[in-house]
Amino acid sequence: MSTSSPPLLDVAGLRLEFRTxxxxxxxxxxxxxxxxxxETLCIVGESGCGKSMTSLAIMRLFPAPPGRITAGxxxxxxxxxxxxxxxxxxxxRGNRIAMIFQEPMTSLNPVMTVGRQLGESLRLHxxxxxxxxxxxxxxxxxxxxxxxxxxxxxxYPHQMSGGMKQRVMIAVALACRPAVLIADEPTxxxxxxxxxxxxxxxxxxxxxxxxxxxxxxxxMGAVSEMADRVIVMYGGRVVEEGRTRDVLERPAHPYTRGLxxxxxxxxxxxxxxxxxxxxxxxxxxxxxxxxTGCAFRARCPHAAEPCARAAPDLLPVADHHRAACWALEAxxxxxxxxxxxx
Numbered sequence: 001m002s003t004s005s006p007p008l009l010d011v012a013g014l015r016l017e018f019r020t021x022x023x024x025x026x027x028x029x030x031x032x033x034x035x036x037x038x039e040t041l042c043i044v045g046e047s048g049c050g051k052s053m054t055s056l057a058i059m060r061l062f063p064a065p066p067g068r069i070t071a072g073x074x075x076x077x078x079x080x081x082x083x084x085x086x087x088x089x090x091x092x093r094g095n096r097i098a099m100i101f102q103e104p105m106t107s108l109n110p111v112m113t114v115g116r117q118l119g120e121s122l123r124l125h126x127x128x129x130x131x132x133x134x135x136x137x138x139x140x141x142x143x144x145x146x147x148x149x150x151x152x153x154x155x156y157p158h159q160m161s162g163g164m165k166q167r168v169m170i171a172v173a174l175a176c177r178p179a180v181l182i183a184d185e186p187t188x189x190x191x192x193x194x195x196x197x198x199x200x201x202x203x204x205x206x207x208x209x210x211x212x213x214x215x216x217x218x219x220m221g222a223v224s225e226m227a228d229r230v231i232v233m234y235g236g237r238v239v240e241e242g243r244t245r246d247v248l249e250r251p252a253h254p255y256t257r258g259l260x261x262x263x264x265x266x267x268x269x270x271x272x273x274x275x276x277x278x279x280x281x282x283x284x285x286x287x288x289x290x291x292t293g294c295a296f297r298a299r300c301p302h303a304a305e306p307c308a309r310a311a312p313d314l315l316p317v318a319d320h321h322r323a324a325c326w327a328l329e330a331x332x333x334x335x336x337x338x339x340x341x342x
Contacts, residue, residue, distance in 0.1 A: 005036065005037070006078065007034035007035055007036050008035055008036060008037050008076065008077060008179050008180055008212045009034065009035040009058075009074075009075070009076055009097070009180045009212060009214070010034050010073075010074075010075040011031060011032055011033050011034070011054075011058065011072070011073075011074050011075075012032050012072055012073050012074075012075070013030050013031075013032055013071055013072040013073070014028050014030070014031040014032070014054070014057060014058075014069070014071070014072035014073075014074065015028055015029060015030055015031075015069065015070045015071040015072055016028040016053065016057050016062065016067060016068070016069050016070070017067070017068055017070055018066045018067050018068075018287075019065065019066045019068065020066060022288065025287040025288060026236060026287065026290070027050060027053050027067075027236055027287055028050055028053060028054060028057060028236045029235070029236045029237045029290075029311070030071075030072070030237065031050070031054055031072070031233070031236070031237070031238055032072075032238065033231050033238065033241065035180065035212045035213075035214055036212060037179070037210050037211075037212055038206065038207075038210050038211070038212065039212055039213070039228050039229070040206065040212075040213040040214075040215060040226050040227050040228050040229075041212075041213070041214050041215070041227065041228065041229050041230070041231065042214075042215045042216075042217060042222070042223045042226060042227035042229070042230045042231070042244070043055075043214065043215070043216045043217070043230075043231050043233060044217055044218065044219075044220065044223050044230060044231070044232050044233070044259070045218065045232055045233040045234055045259075046218060046234075046259075046284050047218065047284070048284040048286075049233045049234050049235065049236070049284060050233050050235070050236040050237070051184075051216045051217075051218075051233055052102065052184050052185075052216060053236075054216075054233070055099060055182045055184050055214070055216055057069060057074070058074050058081070058097075058182065059093055059097070059099055059182070060081065060082070060086075060089055060093070061093075061099075069082055076092070076096060076097055076179070076180065077096070077179065081097075091125070094121050094124075094125060094172075094173075094175075094176060094178075095121075095125040095176045095178065096176075096178055096179050096180070097178055097179065097180045097181075097182070098172075098173040098174065098175075098176070098178040098180075098181055098182070099173060099181070099182040099183075099184065100166075100169050100170055100173045100181070100182070100183040100184065100186050101169065101184055102184045102185040102186075102188055103188065107169060108157040108165060108168065108169065109157075110156065110157055110158060111156070112156070113153070113154050113155060113156055114137075114141070114152060114153055114154075114155055114156070114157065114160075114168050115134060115137050115138075115153035115154055117168075117172060118133070118136075118137035118140060118141075118153075118168075118171060118172055118175060119133035119134060119137055121172060121175045121176060122136055122137065122175055122176070125175075125176045126176060134153070136175070137153055137171075137175075138150055138153055140171040140174065140175055141153060141167075141168070141171055143171070143174075143205070144167040144168075144170050144171045144174075144201060144205075145167060145197065145201060146164060146167055146168070146171075152164075162190055162194070163190055163191075163194035163197070163198070166186060166187070166190060166194075166198060167198070167201070169186075170186070170198070170201065170202070170205075174205060174209070174211075177209055177211075178211065179211065179212060180211065180212045180213075180214065181206075181211050181212070181213050181214070182214045182216070183202065183213065183214070183215050183216065184216045185216060185217055185218070186198055186202070186215070187199070187219075187222070195222075199222070199225060199226060202215075202226070203226070213226075215227065220248070220259055220260060220263055221263065223244060223248070224244065224248055227244040228243070228244060229241070229242065229243055229244060229320075230242065230243075230244050230247050230248075232247070232253065232255065232256045232259070234255050234284070234295055234296050235284070235285060235290050235295025235296065236287070236290070236295070237295065237311060237324065238314065238324070239253045239255055239256070239296065239323065239324045239325070240252060240253040240255075240256045240314075240322070240323040240324070241314065241321070241322055241323075242317070242318075242320055242321030242322065243320055243321065246317075246318060246320070246321040247321065248260060250317070250318070250321075252317040252321070252323035252325065252328055253296075253323040253324065253325050253328070254296065254300045254301060254302055254325065254327070255280070255296050255299075255300070256323070258278075258280040258299075259280070261278045262278060262279060262280070280299055281299055282298055282299040285298065291308075292309070292310060292311070293307050293308040293309055293310060293311060294307040294308075294310075294311050294312060294324075294325075294326065295311065302325070302327040304326065304327065306326045307326050307327075311324070312324045312325055312326045312328075312329065315328055315329055
């Protein structure tokens with residue numbers, strides 16, 4: 001992976017709002033990040049922070065109306081996807097950029113065989129014949145670790161386990177060898193053994209194809225295992241970004257510290273004698289409660305008067321490490337202790 005070359009995916013100042021009977025509500029507020037070839041970027045945060053909506057905005061799969069992108073750009077190899085017509089976007093979606101959706105139970109068509117769902121993408125984007133698409137589909141099922149793919153290709157999703165359905169979703173996403181793969185909570189509802197297998201599979205496929213991977217998760221353990229870089233989102237904004245080791249070992253934003261403090265790390269006797277895990281008080285605010293200040297202020301131990309006036313910009317913490325916190329600017333957040341969240 002080289003960050004000296006232009007990024008494959010460059011998201012800049014992305015803003016998305018939904019118009020409802022109550023008025024316009026901002027869901028994404030200036031989200032920016034870049035991903036290079038062969039790199040894994042993790043987007044992390046609690047449910048409702050804007051992770052999945054970011055992926056849907058990139059793919060232009062949000063409902064429009066009522067959704068509307070009001071600012072920003074999404075450049076894939078320099079081409080702004082937001083400026084393309086819908087037919088042009090359909091030629092790119094699933095081809096040059098693909099997505100593994102969060103829930104395979106609802107993402108796979110229950111009345112179509114696995115082979116037909118795989119073959120559709122191959123025939124549409126690569127102009128394969130029916131026989132060519134079937135042969136390639138069997139290869140893809142074998143590549144993602146599905147046993148007896150020659151038989152499984154004619155099965156329906158309900159005949160497969162959750163882990164197998166997720167592997168089929170990965171095969172569909174990788175069918176056309178996309179330059180960028182977005183994986184939205186790809187191991188949700190899977191047991192830990194299958195989770196490990198899915199992560200191993202993504203790493204193997206990424207190494208073989210050089211794909212840029214955007215992994216969306218709420219699991220900080222998955223971040224430490226998979227990511228080269230990480231961005232932390234809250235209230236539709238990026239509140240911290242940097243190399244994975246920097247963010248996990250020296251978290252600068254109070255929200256990131258809270259997420260890491262909630263991680264169980266001890267084993268055996270140490271686990272039994274450890275005090276209860278801390279929690280971040282309160283809940284992620286709704287889009288109607290964000291206001292003009294820092295969205296985290298109601299839950300933050302360092303909240304002060306400036307936090308209610310405006311949301312802070314990302315400020316440098318160290319090389320390639322930034323966080324958005326007024327207390328950081330004022331020097332009132334305690335210096336991070338390595339490996340410990342404040």
